[in-house]
Amino acid sequence: MQIDIIAVGKIKEKYLNLGIEEFQKRLSSYCKLNIIEVPDERIPDNASLAEEEYIKEKEGEKIISKIRDGSYIIPLALNGKMLSSEELAEKMNNLAIGGNSHITFIIGGSNGLSNKVLQKGNFLLSFSKMTFPHQLMRLILLEQIYRCFRINRGEPYHK
């Protein structure tokens, strides 16, 4: 399976980078993982709502240009659908069985994802009603993808 993660902005925190590298390493036995970073737009201090929307649109255009044709698209969105790890694992397994072996997860920047990106999604995934920083979200997503592969292969992983 090929998994792309398109994410806005770089990881600046060393502790997050260490965690991300660890899960990239662990996932290398299970899938081909490609993390695609698109640059975040500079947000002026006291940006207006219109300016924030403009930034989301610009970031959205860059995200959309990186989505591979035919991929199953899963934007991460607070108001998406919440799944258990087992349900996400089943979804990924069903996609693979159905011949769709390319999944693209998308993580927005600090202003979130544009409507155009959300509308491109085949499934909007929520990790809870709480807002996580986008850098931390990348680590959480990687851990859950790893967990899904372990579940699908019936391999032990701490509960």
Ligand SMILES: C[S@@+](CC[C@H](N)C(=O)[O-])C[C@H]1O[C@@H](n2cnc3c(N)ncnc32)[C@H](O)[C@@H]1O
């Ligand atoms: C700091 S959040 C953006 C918050 C923004 N106000 C919004 O409503 O999307 C950055 C990105 O992290 C992801 N994210 C953060 N918390 C999430 C959650 N609970 N479920 C799913 N995605 C989340 C989303 O992709 C979001 O665009």
